[in-house]
Amino acid sequence: MSIVFLQGPATGRLSLPPHPQLAIDLIQCDTLPAIVGGLHLARCQRAPLVVLDPGPWSARDRALHAAALRDALDALDAPYIEMHDHSAQEFAHWAHPQHAALAVFNVDRDAPARRTMALAVAARLVIPSDQAH
Secondary structure, three states: OOEEEEEOHHHOOOOOOOOOOOOEEEEEOOOHHHHHHHHHHHHHOOOOOEEEEOOOOOHHHHHHHHHHHHHHHHHOOOOEEEEEOOHHHOHHHHOOOOOOOOEEEEOOOOHHHHHHHHHHHHHHHHOOOOOOO
16 A cells, blocks of 8 residues: 655656655646646545645645645545645635645745655655564
8 A cells, every 4th residue: 555645846857766665656736726636536546645845835826726635635534744834825724625734844945855754754654663663
């Protein structure tokens, strides 16, 4: 079973390095509706965890799509992790989901550090302790 990693456009089209024990389904999302679609896909796939690196969105995009994002997050059966440059970008500040993030990493202009932290948490949650090295 794979975790779902949703990557927004501002983070660039970076590939993730292979993880020795964690299967990752990387989905590039160029719009906020694509992020919402990725969340629905993660739910349908019964992903054990979702990692979101959405990037910043304009006030217009947030206003237009906040309800859809909130509904998609609230419909998730799995925990999710958010990664942002700034705390003001956190979904809790503008989408107000009831299903809160398991963890939020705010690391300014250091996407590799955010990814490293998020994937370390993901591995601890998803990989059975008897298989972790």
